Amino acid sequence: MHAEAVIRAETAPPRPGRRGLGQETRIVELRGQAPLLPRIVAVPGTGAEVVLVGGAAGPLGGDELAVRIEVGAGARLTVRTAAAAVVLPGTGEPARQRVEITVADGGELDWLPEPAVVAAGARFETALHVTLGRATRLLLRETLLLGRAAEPCGDAVSRWDIAAEGRPLLRQVSAYGPGAKPGWRGPAGTAGGTVVATELRFPDIPGTTPRLPSAPGRAVCELAGGGLLTTVMATDALTADRLLRGQPAVSRAVPAPSPSAPPVPLVGSPS
Numbered sequence: 001m002h003a004e005a006v007i008r009a010e011t012a013p014p015r016p017g018r019r020g021l022g023q024e025t026r027i028v029e030l031r032g033q034a035p036l037l038p039r040i041v042a043v044p045g046t047g048a049e050v051v052l053v054g055g056a057a058g059p060l061g062g063d064e065l066a067v068r069i070e071v072g073a074g075a076r077l078t079v080r081t082a083a084a085a086v087v088l089p090g091t092g093e094p095a096r097q098r099v100e101i102t103v104a105d106g107g108e109l110d111w112l113p114e115p116a117v118v119a120a121g122a123r124f125e126t127a128l129h130v131t132l133g134r135a136t137r138l139l140l141r142e143t144l145l146l147g148r149a150a151e152p153c154g155d156a157v158s159r160w161d162i163a164a165e166g167r168p169l170l171r172q173v174s175a176y177g178p179g180a181k182p183g184w185r186g187p188a189g190t191a192g193g194t195v196v197a198t199e200l201r202f203p204d205i206p207g208t209t210p211r212l213p214s215a216p217g218r219a220v221c222e223l224a225g226g227g228l229l230t231t232v233m234a235t236d237a238l239t240a241d242r243l244l245r246g247q248p249a250v251s252r253a254v255p256a257p258s259p260s261a262p263p264v265p266l267v268g269s270p271s
Contacts, residue, residue, distance in 0.1 A: 001056070001060070001064070003033040003035060004032070004036065004066040004067070004068065005067045006029055006031050007038055007068070008030075008072075009025050009028065009070070009071050009075045010072035011074045012025075025046060025048040025077060026048065027040055027050065029070075030050070035054045035065075036052055037053045038050050038051070038052050038053075039053055043078075047076035047077065049078040051082050052067070052079070052081045053081075054082060054085065057088070058085070058087070058090075059085065059095035059124070060089070060090035060091075061089050063090065065096065066097070067098070069109065070102045071103040071107040072107060076107070076108040076109075077108070078109075080113065080114070081113040081114045084115045084117055084145075085116045085117065087116060087156075089154070093123070094155075094157075095125070096124075096125045097124075097125070098127045099111070099126075099127070099129070100129050101131070102131045103138060104133045104136075105133035105134045106135050107133065107137075109137075109139070111138075111139070112139070112141050113142070113143075115143035116143070118145065118146055118177070119153075122154035123154055125157045126158050127158075127159040127161070128158075128159065129161045129162075130163070132163065132164040132169070133165065138227075139200070139201055140160075140198075140200040141244075142158060143196070143198075144197075145194065146194045146195070154177055155178060155179040156177055157173065157174070157176075158175075160173075162200070164202065164226070167225060168225070170223060170227070191217070194235055195239070196231070199230045199231075200230075201227060201228045202223075212246045215243075217232055217243055218230065218233075219231045230244060
């Protein structure tokens with residue numbers, strides 16, 4: 001299956017009856033193909049929000065999915081997905097997803113998809129390419145669940161390539177699963193966790209959001225070009241979300257691992 005979704009937002013003068021609110025953001029192009037079906041969500045304020053609704057199961061092995069998001073100068077846009085995606089084996093080829101984001105001068109974007117669950121035997125390759133103009137604001141989040149409950153995970157490769165004002169801001173590649181290099185589940189990898197969540201805030205302006213320190217299960221890195229990269233490892237998506245928000249993790253029992261998966265320690269538990 002090959003599918004593409006396009007979302008383009010630009011500013012426009014306020015509509016009658018909404019004076020004093022400043023320029024509004026309007027969606028000027030919105031199209032997609034199953035399973036990438038974008039829908040506009042009504043929200044208060046001058047920003048716009050779009051939700052991608054899954055119109056089919058998957059992605060399956062061999063699928064090629066693409067999302068293109070363009071935010072015009074001064075526009076404010078939030079893009080979410082309606083539910084988690086479960087990546088399943090298919091033709092034997094990887095399921096691939098490419099997200100292309102462009103934010104013009106003064107634009108703001110929140111890209112907040114729900115988790116992607118990489119089932120046993122599946123192969124998932126995701127690539128995120130972002131181009132930022134001057135005085136932009138960006139919030140990105142990606143959550144990978146490495147296998148369903150009590151099963152080994154498939155292979156997942158995540159690539160982020162982000163540039164701001166023509167200069168590289170972040171380039172990284174992360175790989176998990178049987179096809180990754182040995183040690184990916186060790187202390188320098190997921191530390192035994194089955195959920196990996198990554199968040200980038202740009203720019204990182206002191207005082208606008210609480211500055212979280214690195215802690216067990218959470219690594220916080222200041223980027224040389226500005227911005228804050230936070231990566232958390234956990235045993236479930238709820239704990240990962242709480243670690244990203246700086247909330248106390250809730251202790252949860254770990255399901256019995258499958259024979260091909262080593263035991264997974266609780267995040268923050270004594271060794």
